[in-house]
Amino acid sequence: MVAVSPKPEIEARSTARPGQIEHARQIEARKLSRRSFLRVGVFAGLTLSMGAFIASFLGFFNLRKPTGFGGIVVVTAAQVPAAGDDPARITSGKFWLSNNSGAQGDVLGSGATGGLLALYWKCPHLGCTVPWNPTFDGATVSFPGIIGWFRCPCHGSTYSHAGVRVFGPAPRSMDTMALSVNGDGSLSVDTGKITLGGEDALREVAYAV
Numbered sequence: 001m002v003a004v005s006p007k008p009e010i011e012a013r014s015t016a017r018p019g020q021i022e023h024a025r026q027i028e029a030r031k032l033s034r035r036s037f038l039r040v041g042v043f044a045g046l047t048l049s050m051g052a053f054i055a056s057f058l059g060f061f062n063l064r065k066p067t068g069f070g071g072i073v074v075v076t077a078a079q080v081p082a083a084g085d086d087p088a089r090i091t092s093g094k095f096w097l098s099n100n101s102g103a104q105g106d107v108l109g110s111g112a113t114g115g116l117l118a119l120y121w122k123c124p125h126l127g128c129t130v131p132w133n134p135t136f137d138g139a140t141v142s143f144p145g146i147i148g149w150f151r152c153p154c155h156g157s158t159y160s161h162a163g164v165r166v167f168g169p170a171p172r173s174m175d176t177m178a179l180s181v182n183g184d185g186s187l188s189v190d191t192g193k194i195t196l197g198g199e200d201a202l203r204e205v206a207y208a209v
């Protein structure tokens with residue numbers, strides 16, 4: 001029988017000194033940490049690229065919510081119209097801020113006593129943006145003597161200063177948003193809290209403030 005001599009590699013390992021082994025370990029550890037660093041870097045780069053891609057995709061197709069709409073929109077005291085004045089357009093919240101003097105706008109006589117309303121500008125009929133027309137004559141819609149109405153350009157639905165529907169195919173009055181007055185006279189309008197407008201004269205106007 002022929003004796004098998006040990007392989008040179010195994011022999012070399014077995015004869016390495018402790019200092020050499022430690023040095024080899026340090027080199028291996030350095031290689032590992034470099035690999036981990038590269039992996040983290042690649043992952044972070046991919047995440048950032050993906051985020052930028054999604055942001056530009058949403059921006060391109062205009063899928064991001066307009067600033068403010070959907071959350072709380074603050075209206076400064078200076079933006080609040082005086083009672084009886086034309087409503088103020090608050091673009092960031094997509095609403096009209098209407099300040100009604102007494103029963104102004106309560107054209108169907110539901111007993112409203114006046115105050116502020118945040119009227120969602122989306123027409124309850126098919127969703128067109130409803131503008132305020134300060135010169136529209138109420139005589140056209142059987143309310144002579146009242147000048148200034150919300151009048152939808154799409155199919156003619158007509159709403160009073162308080163958003164009460166008096167004419168057109170819209171199924172109800174303008175919708176309202178929750179509103180509260182802050183200590184400094186500014187208002188906080190919660191554009192995510194929308195109450196559907198009344199469908200009849202009995203519950204047409206419920207002023208928020």
Ligand code: FES
Pocket residue numbers: 123124125126127128152153154155156157168169170
């Ligand atoms: S969308 Fe306003 S009346 Fe039709």
